[in-house]
Amino acid sequence: MTNNNPQIGIIMGSDSDLPTMKDAIAICAEFGIATEIAIVSAHRTPQRMVEYAQQAHHRGIKVIIAGAGGAAHLPGMVASLTPLPVIGVPVATRNLQGVDSLYSIVQMPAGIPVATVAIGNAKNAGLLAIQILASHQPNLLQQVQNYRQTLAQSVMDKQEVLDTLGYEEYLAQKL
Numbered sequence: 001m002t003n004n005n006p007q008i009g010i011i012m013g014s015d016s017d018l019p020t021m022k023d024a025i026a027i028c029a030e031f032g033i034a035t036e037i038a039i040v041s042a043h044r045t046p047q048r049m050v051e052y053a054q055q056a057h058h059r060g061i062k063v064i065i066a067g068a069g070g071a072a073h074l075p076g077m078v079a080s081l082t083p084l085p086v087i088g089v090p091v092a093t094r095n096l097q098g099v100d101s102l103y104s105i106v107q108m109p110a111g112i113p114v115a116t117v118a119i120g121n122a123k124n125a126g127l128l129a130i131q132i133l134a135s136h137q138p139n140l141l142q143q144v145q146n147y148r149q150t151l152a153q154s155v156m157d158k159q160e161v162l163d164t165l166g167y168e169e170y171l172a173q174k175l
């Protein structure tokens, strides 16, 4: 699935990462940002990974979001091959719950950074990519400000309900 003139590349090591990575795709769509989505495995398709990373900026991609689980070499290897900023998403794993993915992605050597989000938090990866684009796109910057206002408003709405119901009834309604 690829939109016209994508600015954000969203890649993942396996289709099994898609249930996690869909949150990055969705938030980019919410902001009207065109994305390019691809399965690129560091281990199963290493040559494809090299080509993707080396060519992305030539196609107009500005930020790459890379999700992977387990050994999770994809974000770091892509970062080593592209001048673009790379955001890594550690995907949760069955045996080690994604701690393995997190440690693998976050522990980059000096000189080749990967901005790593929390385990499974592809939405934040999407938001960070949007904010990187927004730093030089005033309209997008305003959208980010608006988004933050909706977050703040949702907290105030909850406070109002909490004040009205009291905590016990509030909890009962959430169950």
Ligand code: RP5
Pocket (backbone or CB within 6 Å): 012, 013, 014, 015, 016, 017, 041, 067, 068, 069, 070, 071, 072, 091
């Ligand atoms: C990694 O191995 C992928 O990113 C995925 O998280 C994990 C398991 O892949 P599958 O065996 O489900 O294809 O490379």
